[in-house]
Amino acid sequence: MANTRNNELGLAVVLVSNAPGELTTWVRPLAKRLHSLQQFRPQAVSSLASLRLALVPCPNATGHEHAVAQSWQLFDRIVPACSFWSLLLRPSLFGPWPHQGIVVFLGGDQFWTVLLSARLGYRHITYAEWIARWPQWNDRIAAMSETVRSRLPIRYRARCRVVGDLMADLSSFARCDAPLEEGQWVALLPGSKPAKLSVGMPFFLETADHIARERPECRFLLPLAPTTSVKELLWFASRANPIARRYRSTVVDINNDVLITKAGTHIELFRQHPAHGPLSQCTLALTTVGANTAEIGALAVPMIVIVPTQHLDVMQAWDGGLGLLARLPGLRRLISILLIFRRVSNGGYFAWPNITAGRKVVPERIGEIMPRQIATEAIEWLASPDRLEGQRQDLRSLRGKPGAIAALAAEVCDLIP
The missing domain is CATH 3.40.50.2000 (Glycogen Phosphorylase B;)
Incomplete structure (x- = not known):
């Protein structure tokens, strides 16, 4: 109080x-x-x-x-x-x-x-x-x-x-907070709940490694959600997490809030919440589904939304009745298959900008996708300033x-x- x-x-x-x-x-x-x-x-x-x-x-x-x-x-x-x-x-x-x-x-x-x-x-x-x-x-x-x-x-x-729309003012409020150093920044948002982090951390770390290998000038930012800690992030990125064993990337060191992967990629943590200031300065964001897609969209930051369905655990992190059903062992696989089929066949969307617009404003990659595929797409976006600006303008137009x-x-x- x-x-x-x-x-x-x-x-x-x-x-x-x-x-x-x-x-x-x-x-x-x-x-x-x-x-x-x-x-x-x-x-x-x-x-x-x-x-x-x-x-x-x-x-x-x-x-x-x-x-x-x-x-x-x-x-x-x-x-x-x-x-x-x-x-x-x-x-x-x-x-x-x-x-x-x-x-x-x-x-x-x-x-x-x-x-x-x-x-x-x-x-x-x-x-x-x-x-x-x-x-x-x-x-x-x-x-x-x-x-x-x-x-x-x-x-x-x-x-x-x-x-x-109150969120239309978000970017103007954010820009004055926490200026980043010069560079082409990529934001990594693997989620805030354990079930999302169990997939998101190893997947996003390996994606960052692929991007850094092709574009060494890129810099990476990982905002720390208030519901988690650095210790938890390191656990989800380690071999103690069963899903992480399926990926090559791991964190080998942390120095002054900088995660260093086995491949030598540096990922800067940002502890302050909300992280709207630094996020608004990023060139591209790689993110899971959730309310964060609305915030990133309000900041007019181009994004790629990622749902790797090869890990059924990701379904447990979803909100609402389907998320609850997905936690039931006997129904988990069936719910996952039915949900993906319904959303894809009906032209449904996962990201808030797409839901709001009723059309695909930001790319959604749903299915059995791998980090290398996302890295390749991210590199294509980063190499195309006009495409990035086009998505940025589309996001701004949604907010009024x-x-x-x-x-x-x-x-x-x-x-x-």
Whole structure:
């Protein structure tokens, strides 16, 4: 819990969120924007408003969200997800609360913010990416697009304003963070969950070795997810991991956060989270499926999305019902085959940019693929600046114009009594 300054005579703005993606791409930029406004000076006695964060239960959460948000030093008080029910039942357990406030939905189940705003007696604004589920209980709705607004019952549209896509501002926020040295950087994102890392680490290390052999000027960046550690990465890259035994590459040394493979490839680790700053400066990203494809796309970084299905373990890392079914020994192989067949035969996509566009914006390599194949394709992209720029422009066009963060902050301020 951050500063517990008594702000009973002022106002509380409570940002509500759930998982790492929403926390880093929606909450953090909005909190920074609110910090830049005169009335929002967390941890300052003269502040009109107290800026707080409430995390809600979510199956996609990692359990580390509280610690990550605390490291940003943007909030007067943070309530972890495990304490959300206690917050609803007895808010006083988490310090004094001003009599007036605003609850802002930024991820999770929208009903949680309905309950919290009612419990605290605060006004309520929902950022609706696809749909506003409880417009009758929203004081204000900030919509990502006109489509969201058109789905509202006519009687509620007057309280809705289209602010745009919050992730469209991500690249402008990121560029000022952690500048990289000159060079052609390739980002490696093998995943954050154990089942993905068990495949991703050996696969991506060997891919990097192939790229480095053909293009020795390339430099490699591996952002460390907050849910894992260097020790775990080294384990997944070692022969102790059964899947790693099928690959040639291993890590033989680590020096000042630089992994050195058996082939002599240097891969720089980046521990700070989120890694949007250095990622935004990369020429190309090699990544697994997941929310990270949305973040990389928002940063307008060209990518190749990789799903090596020869390792059935990768299915266990997927979210939702299919991921749960894939964990069952008797059904794992059947689910894997059926899912791949359905997605491929129906023209379905795995990467968020492709799902959003309804077409192939970024390449997806799904099947029994090998590191050398991915390395060859990556080298072709790296040698084609025009192709890279074309994909970069496509990714930018999916997000629309920047300015959504400022527009949402304005909506929050407009609700101040």
